[in-house]
Amino acid sequence: MAKFKYTGRDRKGKKSGTITADTKKEALTKLQKSGIRVKEIQQQAETIFTKDITIGRQVKLEHLVIFLRQFATLLQAGVTVVDATVILSEQTESKALKKALKQIELELREGRPLSEAASHQKKIFEPLFINMLRAGEATGSLDETLDDMAEHYERQYRTKQKVVSALMYPAVVGLIAAGVVTFLLVSVVPTFVDMFADFGGELPAITKFVIGASEWMQRYWYVILGLFLLFAAAVWAARQRKETKYYLDYFLLRLPVFGSLLQKAVLARMTRTLSSLFSNSVPILQAMEIVGRVVGNEVIAQVIHQSKDSLERGRSLTEPMKKHWAFPPLIHHMISIGEETGSLDAMLGKVADFYEKEVEAATDRMKSLIEPLMIVVLAAIVGTIVTSILVPMFEIFNAVQQS
Known part of the structure; x- marks a missing residue:
């Protein structure tokens, strides 16, 4: 997949960032479905300076635990999965997790389930996490599953x-x-x-x-x-x-x-x-x-x-x-x-x-x-x-x- 840098607007105002897609057209479609009116979009050339280089685990366990606890609390309070993802992507300290959550947000707005969206972020979420999400979605107890995962x-x-x-x-x-x-x-x-x-x-x-x-x-x-x-x-x-x-x-x-x-x-x-x-x-x-x-x-x-x-x-x-x-x-x-x-x-x-x-x-x-x-x-x-x-x-x- 290629990376595209975009600027545009949504309901909250000006927005910019990056999105991964196979083609420019697919990137535009994803952004439009997520409510973003694109003003400019350009494919990023991948160089040694722009390529993500990581050693070891990309997201620290303590950051992942905090994210899961907060996610569960927001869902229990009646916040939708999409809104909870947006809130947590804005306040997490982990840059890798923030980037992954922004990608998940776009897929959620396309109507995909959380487990499927998270499964595309394999460098962040391990198979255990993905399968637990699927089980939680199937039983309708996603908030409890997230609490269990945090524990x-x-x-x-x-x-x-x-x-x-x-x-x-x-x-x-x-x-x-x-x-x-x-x-x-x-x-x-x-x-x-x-x-x-x-x-x-x-x-x-x-x-x-x-x-x-x-x-x-x-x-x-x-x-x-x-x-x-x-x-x-x-x-x-x-x-x-x-x-x-x-x-x-x-x-x-x-x-x-x-x-x-x-x-x-x-x-x-x-x-x-x-x-x-x-x-x-x-x-x-x-x-x-x-x-x-x-x-x-x-x-x-x-x-x-x-x-x-x-x-x-x-x-x-x-x-x-x-x-x-x-x-x-x-x-x-x-x-x-x-x-x-x-x-x-x-x-x-x-x-x-x-x-x-x-x-x-x-x-x-x-x-x-x-x-x-x-x-x-x-x-x-x-x-x-x-x-x-x-x-x-x-x-x-x-x-x-x-x-």
């Missing part, structure tokens, strides 16, 4: 923040430690090298080691930087392909301490999403397909697809889960009970509650253990460098006193 994304955001904070602490402390060590080796240690050479005595082994490390760092710093950039690029490239992403996710889940935390976070996301879909009457096979696409971990996603295939063959949903190491017994036992009692959404909700609490407790424990450990490691490294300088200094001082 879902809010829980997901809290869990994500817990995991990020647990992983960020050692990363930040490690970065600071690397910075301090680099500064000492590159700037501080070399100032003492000439002094030790003039002294002429035999240097302690620890001092020789630190001086050697300092000289290597000054000569080959670009090797360390290059290896770091190469590693970052390799990880990024691995995450772009399903085959390599599977092995990367497998490695992360198998990590000591951190792997268990990531596993619980992924299982919490999986069970919470399934619970939300089932409670909104999304068919089970469709729900499994959606969860496999949005769960964010290829190891878990493969088992979910196997469970879907198991259902299609008339077998139990939990059969593949029982055979896989990433799914604890609690998962398949609770799902089996839910299948037998017809309360699968409630059982999955309880499992999600359990794992969300487990993630919270695990992150608190991890931070309390990592903090003293990182301090000890940093003190040991800095202490080694300082000791390597002080020991020869004391020897020089003693030699001066004796002479």
